Amino acid sequence: MFRRLKSVFSNFVERVASIAFSKEKLLGELEELKLELLSNDVALEVAEDISSKLNKAIEDNVVKSREKLVEYLKETILGYFREAGSIEFDKAVRSERPFKIVFLGVNGVGKTTTIAKIAYYLKEKGLKPLMVAADTFRAGAQEQLKIHGDRIGVPVFTGRYGVSPASVAFDSIAYAKSRGFDVVLIDTAGRMHTDVDLVEELRKVVKVVKPHMKILVVDALTGNDAIEQARFFNEKVGVDAVVIAKVDAYEQGGVPVSIVYAIKKPILFIGVGQDYKDLKLFDPIEYLERILPA
Ligand SMILES: Nc1nc2c(ncn2[C@@H]2O[C@H](COP(=O)(O)OP(=O)(O)OP(=O)(O)O)[C@@H](O)[C@H]2O)c(=O)[nH]1
Ligand SMILES: [Mg+2]
Structure with missing residues (x-):
């Protein structure tokens, strides 16, 4: 289950690491990420929110390593679930x-x-x-x-x-x-x-x-x-x-x-x-x- 989204995020992380978090090349990678998210049932607003938050985090030098990038994705997506609350x-x-x-x-x-x-x-x-x-x-x-x-x-x-x-x-x-x-x-x-x-x-x-x-x-x-x-x-x-x-x-x-x-x-x-x-x-x-x- 959910296998394709995992490969989308994994490939994205590897690509961004391979361009060494270059801000010049980042926009192209984020566009690519958005398209891949859309084709795996991620709604447009979600794909755009993830992409714009990532853009800012990398621009601001908050995310400079592979580990930080994965961590940032995790926190961002977890934020959506937190906002929805939970029911026991x-x-x-x-x-x-x-x-x-x-x-x-x-x-x-x-x-x-x-x-x-x-x-x-x-x-x-x-x-x-x-x-x-x-x-x-x-x-x-x-x-x-x-x-x-x-x-x-x-x-x-x-x-x-x-x-x-x-x-x-x-x-x-x-x-x-x-x-x-x-x-x-x-x-x-x-x-x-x-x-x-x-x-x-x-x-x-x-x-x-x-x-x-x-x-x-x-x-x-x-x-x-x-x-x-x-x-x-x-x-x-x-x-x-x-x-x-x-x-x-x-x-x-x-x-x-x-x-x-x-x-x-x-x-x-x-x-x-x-x-x-x-x-x-x-x-x-x-x-x-x-x-x-x-
Ligand atoms: N693989 C899988 N099949 C499921 C799952 N849940 C339901 N199904 C199958 O989906 C089909 C439709 O399930 P129903 O529970 O009859 O669906 P329904 O929404 O009540 O359908 P209607 O009353 O006809 O409108 C059945 O063949 C179920 O066995 C699931 O989690 N996994
Ligand atoms: Mg029924």
Whole structure:
């Protein structure tokens, strides 16, 4: 994972070292770096910010060695993650009972699988999660969640097809309260019938559920689309944290830093496979180790 970004940064560092940090030749190298970052899913604003900060640091003689350059890149990128803050998920889900989470994301990104993985994660930690199928539009959506529920031994709350997602979500909260569930995980639709507005439906769900957390799921393999989706959902519905699915097959590497830079919200987990255990807490330091040369 993230292999290509690592080679972009490694090559850049070697090139700058080989021109001996010459300020005259630097601009050309920074232009080259920007283009390579862009072609590996790093958003334009991020590539420009990195490049202009590097330019200044080298101009000001702050960065004069290979080690300092790597260190400077690390601090710069880590700064974006710091700005987005962090959430201790294990602690957060224990702060209210039931802790209500609404999942957002377009169809096919891995939303339902991610919900099942998180339910499994919570169950392993001794909590009692309930999964809710609030996608009442797409045929098969309810059954899909039930299949996951059966496999991991987690109950699933379903509604009839065609009823409003908000009413299913609302009923599920009362159900969870009366049965003593610790965490409610609400799956929503990623696409509506043409006559229904997705954003309106999601806003209604949020309005009746009053979730403690709204988690956006994106698919790393969609690159810039994932970043656009993050902007869209954050603006239209609001996003508190992000899960990036399908990272196991993702080589470019720019999606995590670009999303965090774009919406200033933390990444909670990454999906690293199709099994229920293939979910990892996201750690910015580990990400940096994967994308920067040693
Ligand atoms: N390799 C890999 N595959 C994943 C991951 N997460 C999900 N998938 C696969 O992606 C496909 C779609 O996953 P779903 O969970 O059904 O996606 P969804 O967003 O709920 O899709 P719809 O409900 O159809 O809109 C499935 O084949 C999953 O197994 C992951 O982290 N890694
Ligand atoms: Mg689904």
